[in-house]
Amino acid sequence: MGNRLLVFLEAIQSHSSMTKAAQSLFVSQPYISRVIKTAEAQYQITLVDRDHRPIQLTYAGERLLTYLKSAEHLNQAMVTEMTQLKETESQTITLGITPPAAMAWYPDTLPAFYSRFPNMRTRIIEVSTSEAEKQLVDRQLDFFIGKTIHKPQVVSLPLTTIALSLVIPATFDDFQPGKFWRPFSADVLTHLNGQPFIRSIGESRMQEMIDHYFSDQGVQTIPLIEVENLLFALHLVLKGLGCTIVSTAMLTRLSTAQRATINAFKLPISQLSVDFSASYHRNHQLSGPLEFLAQQAQQKFTADILRQS
Secondary structure, three states, rough: OOHHHHHHHHHHHHOOHHHHHHHHHHHOHHHHHHHHHHHHHHHHOOOOOEEEEEEEHEEEEEEEHHHHHHHHHHHHOOOOOOHHHHHHOOEEEEEOOOOOHHHHHHHHHHHHHHHOOOOOOEEEEEEEEHHHHHHHHHHOOOOOEOOOOOOOOOOOOOEEEEEEEEEEEEOOOOOOOOOOOOOOHHHHOOOOOOOOEEEEOOOHHHHHHHHHHHHOOOOEEEEEEEEEEHHHHHHHHHHHEEEEEHHHHHHHOHHEEEOOOOOEEEEEOOOOOOEEEEEEEEEOOOOOOOHHHHHHHHHHHHOOOHHHH
């Protein structure tokens, strides 16, 4: 009776007439009256003021209508979620994330995810932004957290901006002992000319940004070593093999002994930084599991995640 009562009370409230309410719903007026009287008997209270001209709902009738609307909305939400859960019972989604953030992000996110979607099968891969870009376009990857991807087929939801730092080893002439953090200036870049640089080819998009930055600043380094990731590049700097640029957050995890072997310069964010986003294919319907992950990322993914990596 609940759904019929909701519709009938709404019609009476709208038309202020049993007859007009019945005509609008293509039912008979006696039928509406019977349903209303049955409800009044059930709740033992008057729902329609029939003595008022035109007729109107009593306060109790208005309150009951409010509750019936709320119940209807809750029921619709329940049906929608149950349908989504049924659809995800045998579904597998592939989630990608840039390697430095994988250990810090998904272990904290997945418990809530599986509480919401207990039957969803997930495949999580650590992948560079360059590779994720290709896999998202080809629909091999459903969702990615990493550097912002600029492709017409890909939607990127902004998460945070990552600050970057230049690190130089003790083997450089410009190195200053006992000073881990040093102030950045144009002279710092000038001293890089002709110096060995450790490039990260695994993150080619970031390396392209660095190459363009150096070119704009008139800096010419020697590309001595190419590696797959920035963490490896940083370790090679610690061994004195060259300089590189890494996320500032990575440097917070260095030991006192490691800090003694390098100098670090925080680059101005306005000159060089990395935007992180949650990305998915434009034609992919962002609903259910992926919508949940996107919301979690937008609410909780910060630069501090990389400090935990």
